[in-house]
Amino acid sequence: MKHRDRTETNLLDPRLLRLFDALFTTGSVTKAAEKLGQSQPTISIWLARLRAELDDPLFIRSAKGMLPTPRAEALIGTARQALEMLRRLAELRTDFDPTTAKRRFAICMTDGSHVTLLPSILAHVRRVAPGVRIEATQIGADTPRMLQSGEADVALGYISDLDAGHFQQALFPQDWVCLANAKHARIRDRITAKDFRREAHVLIRSGTGHQLLAGALQEQQIVLDVALELPGFLGLPAIVGTTDLLATLPRHIGETLAHYYGLRVLNCPLPIAGFTVKQYWHARFHHDPASQWLRGLCAELFQQQEVRGLHRSGRPKKRVPRDLQSQ
């Protein structure tokens, strides 16, 4: 059948367990063969192997059929338990039912996403998955480690240099806008590059976008008149709404804040590289039904179009999950 394992007692092949069960039940090698879908000679050979491995004749031929020995009777219970356990192993499925699930999902995101993405996620989850709790955590240097360890389930945003072993899916593209006071004395429906250089600005010193903005300014050797720097978005709408300062932001957060606070949104005159907001997760969880549900939810809520990830050797280094597209 197979080479004897060098390190441990030979364990019974499941087919021999099935044979044991079938022969005990039917008392006939011929009937057991039919039951197991094999020929009678094959089953006779299996019986010989079973006898050798259990060191007992197990079944003795008689006019009444094959009768079990005391050892067969002693072993059949354990054999059937082993079979049942193997069947259970083969059949075990773990589905995820949002309507009944009780678990916590940790989502890494920038604090900007607290405004743009989290409210939609939360509203949806509260409606369809009442037992689910969402925890928002910061995107940072240890986000990849948190995704791998399972401390975080998914990351939303833009991570420029993710290790192997992670999947990513594009959600929506981002370009840049300027926010201005709706009653700004000098800025009406559009802003020129000249305006942009002249006016005073407020900067947010955090998040992915900040690094891209700073890079573009340096690249184009533009020195802005930065009247104020904020560590986050919290006070930004109040500042822009009561001063003549301009703020330059990724479109999504910009339009969202403008909407809530009655600010003016203008296309940014400065050419700044856009980027794609994506969701990221570790390959360990790729097939996990719970993780699939969460990612499907985010895709449903935020996905506009898909952009292929980076490639090497014909296979994605950071793979785009095909199955998510068919969900």
Place this chain on the structure above:
Amino acid sequence: MKHRDRTETNLLDPRLLRLFDALFTTGSVTKAAEKLGQSQPTISIWLARLRAELDDPLFIRSAKGMLPTPRAEALIGTARQALEMLRRLAELRTDFDPTTAKRRFAICMTDGSHVTLLPSILAHVRRVAPGVRIEATQIGADTPRMLQSGEADVALGYISDLDAGHFQQALFPQDWVCLANAKHARIRDRITAKDFRREAHVLIRSGTGHQLLAGALQEQQIVLDVALELPGFLGLPAIVGTTDLLATLPRHIGETLAHYYGLRVLNCPLPIAGFTVKQYWHARFHHDPASQWLRGLCAELFQQQEVRGLHRSGRPKKRVPRDLQSQ
């Protein structure tokens, strides 16, 4: 690995279960290979098969080694339980310890054996196996069926035409003797054929020996003067001890009765075929430790020399158990 069973979900090969366990424990295909005594490529192939059969990657490569997926974590407990059950199956032994055993043994025997064999068996059993109970049952036409079904464990005596599926072991040979009153008026130290024909006799109309005796008489056309027929041995000693009647018996029972009741034992002048007292048991119980113990006991108590059983096609129809000789 092996053809997919046609009738049922494929169950995991125990080697794959061992791999699952080893990989979960070590986090390394290379280390798992060492543990399982296979090469690394072999184990990589096994892992591929495990992944296919469980429909999940199970372990994802990372700098920390192979990390389990949620499905692997969900299945490992059941996999380990299945492994444990298989090990238990491989290791299960059923010994028989006479000093502690509590069970009943049914021994088929003629009522003559109640006198010749049972007392020795009982004395021994009471000394070394206090929890064992002996039940003596009649040897008869259904003795083979009782041996096969387990209603009887062993039969002691002479069964002339036993079916297949039974073992037998010779215990001791039997020839014939005559019993006479120690104060018999005419019979002193020897009995002639003439004496035998002239004297009145008492016959026991039961047991194996009776048929042999009757056959011999008919074959030699001898008509005995039968003054009394008894259904069994019960009253025999009293009759022979108080009359001049002769009794013709197998030697063992004859000498035993003579010993107890002070009767005279004489070699039978009539040539009557001897026979061998054997113990018989069904092949189902051949390897059963309890049955082996009982048979060993009987051999120890009664065995004098061994006579081979009948043969056909080079193999005993009623097999002589070699292993019993080495016990």
Place this chain on the structure above:
DNA sequence: ATCCATTATTGTGAATCGCAATGAAGCACC
């Protein structure tokens, strides 16, 4: 002794196995 149904054995073409050799991948280091 013959016959029947069932189990055991044999010979063989087909399938699968384990592993050496090597490619691919993940990461540390420069």
Place this chain on the structure above:
DNA sequence: GGTGCTTCATTGCGATTCACAATAATGGAT
């Protein structure tokens, strides 16, 4: 970004095992 190391995945191939048709052996009935 390139290089090197360790580990996992893949390929090709000789060796081993498999299932089964054909048939022998066996247990019992007649």
